[in-house]
Amino acid sequence: AAWRDWAAQRRWVFLIGCNNSGTSLLQRLIERLGPVSTFAAEGQRYTRALRRDDRREHARVWSRYLDELALGASAPLDAAPRLLHDWLRHLRTPLQPVILEKTPANTARALWLQRVFPDARFIGLMRNGYAVSEGIRRKAGHSVVLGATHWAAVNALLLDQAAELEHYLEVRYEDLAAHPDAVLARLRDFIGLSPPARLADVPMDLQTPFGRVHDYNAASLARLNAFDRDAIRRHAGAMLERLGYAADGP
Secondary structure, rough: OOOOHHOOOOOEEEEEEEEOHHHHHHHHHHHOOEEEEEEOOOOOHHHOOOOOOOOOHHHHOOHHHHHOOOOOOOOOOHHHHHHHHHHHOOOOOOOOEEEEEEEEEHHHHHHHHHHHHHOOEEEEEOHHHHHHHHHHHHHHHHOOOHEEEEEHHHHHHHHHOOOOOOEEEEEEEHHHHHHHHHHHHHHHHOOOOOOOHHHOOEEEEHHHOOOOOOOOOOHHHHHHOHHHHHHHHHHHHHHHHOOOOOHHHH
């Protein structure tokens, strides 16, 4: 009955955007920079209040059944008490002042989550569509066409949601890799964390499994041949242009 009060007792931060964009990396960095509680896995794994994007045949391309996952701003809040209960019981105690949740499919539920958590912060992570498409093919076995279509659809949704979110910050994977201290400082201010976020304060073995933050786009792009790049451009060209990634085509 008191779920609204419980929701307001912490600052909730939602990391959204297309999967394979570096959301896991960004979570690992943020959770080490201040008093932040995080889940061991995506928040959707700990509740049945939200539909999960776990269809095996559509792994990593959940936009294929977006209508089933989406919750709009006007959707009923009936599931909110159960969601809050499930999430709080799966976080380690003591709870920190900031709770960070990472589920890419929550891009389709951001406006609804804003109603449940009125002071929430939303971080939208974007990454080169060619690299994301290659990653989806490599990790899930889908074609680059399906990966590109998914990337374009999710980023279109992200941009639409961002226009109506009260507290939203866009972050580029490429900026995080090139200027991690500056990006983390922006995130610190946006979330309200202290002390100052400096990558040098993060233990080396906690930054990534391979050491310090590194831009893996070049390795992904190298795995794409001319045919792959042309296919990606044909199916995601408009969004590649809109986000400034078209120059990485053939």
